[in-house]
Amino acid sequence: MVTPRPTRGYRVFQAVNAVVLTAVVVVTVYPFLTIVARSLSDNAAIVSGQVNLVPRGFNLTAYRVVTSDPAFWISYRNTVVYTVVATLISVVLTTCYAFVLSKKHLRGRTALVGIAVFTMFFTGGLIPNYVLVTSLGLKNTVWAVALPNAINVFNLLVMKAFFESLPVELEEAAAVDGLGTYGTLLRIVLPLSKAMVATMVLFYAVSFWNSWFAAFLYMDRQDLLPVTVYLRNLIVGASDATQTGGGLGSGDDIVQAAATIQSVTIVLTVLPILAVYPFIQRYFVSGIMLGAVKG
Amino acid sequence: MVQLSRRQVLLATGAAAVVSLTGCGDDGPDKKDLDRNRAGAMEKYGVGDQFRATEPVTFSILYNNHPNYPLKPEWLFWSELAKRTNVKLDPVAVPLSDYEQKRSVLVSSGDAPLIIPKTYHPQENSYVSSGAILPVSDYLDLMPHFAEKLEKWNLKPEMDTLRQEDGKFYLLPGLHEKPWQEYTLAVRTDILEQLGIPSPTTWDEVYTMLKAMKAAHPDVHPFSDRFGKPNPAGNLLNMLALSHGLPGAGWNYQATAWDAGAGKYVFTGASEQYRQVVTFLHKLVAEGLLDPETFTQTDDQARQKLASGKSFVISTNAQTLVNDYRPDIAKINPNARLKKIMFPIGPAGPVNPASRLENGVMISSKARENKNFVAMMQFIDWLWYSDAGQEFAKWGVEGTTYTKDASGRRAPAPDVDIVGLNPKGTKHLQKDFGFANGVFAYGGKLDLVQSFFSPEEMEFQREMNGRKPAPWVTPPPAPLTDEEREQTTLWATALKDYVTQNTLRFALGQRPLSEWDAYVTELKGKNAQAYTDLVNKAYERYRKNHG
Numbered sequence: 001m002v003t004p005r006p007t008r009g010y011r012v013f014q015a016v017n018a019v020v021l022t023a024v025v026v027v028t029v030y031p032f033l034t035i036v037a038r039s040l041s042d043n044a045a046i047v048s049g050q051v052n053l054v055p056r057g058f059n060l061t062a063y064r065v066v067t068s069d070p071a072f073w074i075s076y077r078n079t080v081v082y083t084v085v086a087t088l089i090s091v092v093l094t095t096c097y098a099f100v101l102s103k104k105h106l107r108g109r110t111a112l113v114g115i116a117v118f119t120m121f122f123t124g125g126l127i128p129n130y131v132l133v134t135s136l137g138l139k140n141t142v143w144a145v146a147l148p149n150a151i152n153v154f155n156l157l158v159m160k161a162f163f164e165s166l167p168v169e170l171e172e173a174a175a176v177d178g179l180g181t182y183g184t185l186l187r188i189v190l191p192l193s194k195a196m197v198a199t200m201v202l203f204y205a206v207s208f209w210n211s212w213f214a215a216f217l218y219m220d221r222q223d224l225l226p227v228t229v230y231l232r233n234l235i236v237g238a239s240d241a242t243q244t245g246g247g248l249g250s251g252d253d254i255v256q257a258a259a260t261i262q263s264v265t266i267v268l269t270v271l272p273i274l275a276v277y278p279f280i281q282r283y284f285v286s287g288i289m290l291g292a293v294k295g
Numbered sequence: 296m297v298q299l300s301r302r303q304v305l306l307a308t309g310a311a312a313v314v315s316l317t318g319c320g321d322d323g324p325d326k327k328d329l330d331r332n333r334a335g336a337m338e339k340y341g342v343g344d345q346f347r348a349t350e351p352v353t354f355s356i357l358y359n360n361h362p363n364y365p366l367k368p369e370w371l372f373w374s375e376l377a378k379r380t381n382v383k384l385d386p387v388a389v390p391l392s393d394y395e396q397k398r399s400v401l402v403s404s405g406d407a408p409l410i411i412p413k414t415y416h417p418q419e420n421s422y423v424s425s426g427a428i429l430p431v432s433d434y435l436d437l438m439p440h441f442a443e444k445l446e447k448w449n450l451k452p453e454m455d456t457l458r459q460e461d462g463k464f465y466l467l468p469g470l471h472e473k474p475w476q477e478y479t480l481a482v483r484t485d486i487l488e489q490l491g492i493p494s495p496t497t498w499d500e501v502y503t504m505l506k507a508m509k510a511a512h513p514d515v516h517p518f519s520d521r522f523g524k525p526n527p528a529g530n531l532l533n534m535l536a537l538s539h540g541l542p543g544a545g546w547n548y549q550a551t552a553w554d555a556g557a558g559k560y561v562f563t564g565a566s567e568q569y570r571q572v573v574t575f576l577h578k579l580v581a582e583g584l585l586d587p588e589t590f591t592q593t594d595d596q597a598r599q600k601l602a603s604g605k606s607f608v609i610s611t612n613a614q615t616l617v618n619d620y621r622p623d624i625a626k627i628n629p630n631a632r633l634k635k636i637m638f639p640i641g642p643a644g645p646v647n648p649a650s651r652l653e654n655g656v657m658i659s660s661k662a663r664e665n666k667n668f669v670a671m672m673q674f675i676d677w678l679w680y681s682d683a684g685q686e687f688a689k690w691g692v693e694g695t696t697y698t699k700d701a702s703g704r705r706a707p708a709p710d711v712d713i714v715g716l717n718p719k720g721t722k723h724l725q726k727d728f729g730f731a732n733g734v735f736a737y738g739g740k741l742d743l744v745q746s747f748f749s750p751e752e753m754e755f756q757r758e759m760n761g762r763k764p765a766p767w768v769t770p771p772p773a774p775l776t777d778e779e780r781e782q783t784t785l786w787a788t789a790l791k792d793y794v795t796q797n798t799l800r801f802a803l804g805q806r807p808l809s810e811w812d813a814y815v816t817e818l819k820g821k822n823a824q825a826y827t828d829l830v831n832k833a834y835e836r837y838r839k840n841h842g
Binding site for chain 2: 230232
């Protein structure tokens with residue numbers, strides 16, 4: 001078989017595509033590489049603006065300093081625990097809700113969708129939420145992070161659309177063979193939805209890994225805070241502290257957390273989630289497409 | 296059923312209102328009835344006494360967790376505090392980066408700890424109307440050290456600035472014996488020597504100096520500034536305005552400022568002094584002396600320029616000079632020398648424009664119902680306001696963390712370091728012991744405040760203290776009512792944005808200074824006048840009611 005020669009228009013398209021996408025890659029990767037370079041550089045070189053893509057005054061001292069700080073590892077462990085627990089809960093709940101909503105014969109389906117969508121546009125507000133979580137006794141527990149945001153409505157709708165796209169005949173056949181609702185979900189639907197579920201895991205895991213506000217709000221003890229809050233305090237806190245002049249009244253010795261330390265913490269924080277991406281990437285593309293093309 | 300006539304209802308409502316209003320007086324019926332709140336309190340507690348609760352007590356406290364010295368439960372501070380006062384503090388640790396937000400949520404949801412430190416006036420204003428925080432001025436008789444310092448250091452005018460519409464104050468501020476001006480300019484003295492010019496003492500001399508620097512180095516902007524948050528060039532504007540006799544411009548921008556000459560409040564961004572400040576900035580930018588990026592760049596960018604010799608002058612305080620600029624520049628140019636110059640003098644004359652109040656402590660209203668309330672007030676009084684408590688919070692335990700020679704000079708113990716006073720020390724006063732903690736240690740007597748200063752900084756402070764204090768930094772009270780505050784808040788943001796925006800346009804030459812009058816008129820169109828009138832009305836009202 002002879003492959004047809006690509007037309008001229010197509011080749012131009014490909015060239016433009018390549019150029020534009022390369023530009024996007026450069027723009028995205030450049031800041032990240034800079035941070036990595038900074039994390040390996042000497043602080044003085046950073047402050048004098050000499051570090052771009054290549055580390056200057058290469059050293060690993062900052063990595064040693066950060067990794068020898070027990071508070072960093074405690075926060076890190078918290079982040080891992082919160083992310084795993086919250087993602088698990090979220091994926092289970094979202095799958096169940098989406099599966100139910102995908103059934104056309106369900107009575108009150110519109111109302112159930114409405115309830116979910118309603119929360120996309122309206123919230124109770126910060127303080128009522130805080131009071132609710134506190135009086136439920138969830139404060140200072142992992143549940144305060146995992147439960148209030150368990151279902152992301154956008155993810156729910158994507159998943160619902162995906163389930164709707166599965167052929168009804170499949171489930172009818174399963175029912176004929178004697179499977180109940182749960183059996184259908186667990187043995188027929190889920191095995192067919194691996195791509196979708198993997199995508200959801202990725203979405204949720206990334207968002208919980210990166211989130212800091214819920215933990216900041218509901219955790220009163222330092223040893224419960226995730227690494228994002230640790231990082232935020234290091235970066236925002238250190239630069240704010242120099243600002244609020246009066247605070248130095250005590251002779252607080254405020255040293256701006258060295259630029260190297262900040263970069264190292266950033267690198268260590270994004271590394272795991274970055275490592276997960278390549279493995280889920282292939283599901284990710286197909287998963288999102290599956291949801292989207294449903295007619 | 297009894298039918299109430301409309302008149303009866305009105306009468307009853309009126310009577311109820313009168314009753315509740317009289318309840319607001321300074322000596323409310325509530326005040327003296329502390330019998331149920333004395334558990335753990337000392338019977339006799341006066342100036343010079345060591346506070347010690349008669350039974351072990353625990354108080355919850357909001358804790359501002361500093362990234363440089365994160366909270367550790369094993370700090371000597373906690374155990375020694377318990378030993379001396381019988382008080383255990385139960386901290387709710389909040390990262391410094393978002394302290395204010397969490398405080399706001401906790402107070403608003405009624406979940407706040409009893410003691411809420413690290414509050415900068417006027418942050419407490421927004422909590423007053425909800426009744427969530429305690430009018431501490433009602434309970435000063437429980438705080439002998441605080442009262443004594445107010446008296447001895449003559450701080451009444453300063454305290455009056457904290458008063459709310461009801462004549463009370465809700466914040467226990469940090470108190471300084473002497474004003475402490477922290478910020479000024481740092482200058483490359485090696486460049487000054489090359490050019491053969493003396494260290495400038497006035498803003499005019501600063502201008503001449505920059506001119507000479509520019510002449511010798513035409514390719515640089517000799518002055519490139521930092522501290523541009525939250526307002527562009529905030530610190531520079533603030534310093535300039537202060538030397539023109541105008542408080543509350545720059546990074547701590549306040550809509551209105553007290554004009555002592557006229558005896559009334561004026562709109563800060565439209566005042567004559569502000570015009571002079573903007574004109575001066577414009578001159579610096581127009582002649583290439585001030586880096587236009589001063590108004591947009593980050594602190595780090597300004598530091599980089601200074602370190603790499605692209606600028607010679609920058610704003611500084613004692614810490615940034617020692618911790619940032621000198622180490623930065625030493626690696627690149629070992630011959631460069633940097634010095635903090637005297638706060639430049641402007642039209643307001645040689646004054647020390649710093650305030651003597653600091654951030655302070657709010658107390659949750661819930662504390663009033665606590666059976667240990669009196670003990671808690673005594674404890675706060677001891678830790679934050681007694682000489683012994685302040686010394687403990689700052690320096691720790693004599694013999695363990697610091698030593699004192701015959702003349703009373705304190706020095707860190709041989710193995711302890713703090714602000715580089717003892718670089719050989721292996722342990723850190725803040726990180727390893729929990730002292731000199733921004734939450735507990737600030738203010739106090741001059742010798743205590745200065746005990747961390749380097750000889751260089753002492754020199755600077757000695758000269759600043761030789762200048763006369765500026766009475767206009769403590770304006771008379773003009774507290775707004777709730778409705779007024781809401782109204783002004785609605786106006787304030789638009790006004791502030793407009794002032795900032797036009798300050799930049801004037802300074803950068805995008806708008807000619809001849810349009811100043813037009814700008815003032817535009818401000819009036821955005822309710823600047825109404826705002827100022829409201830504040831002046833509040834000032835008059837307060838004077839009549841409490842004056």
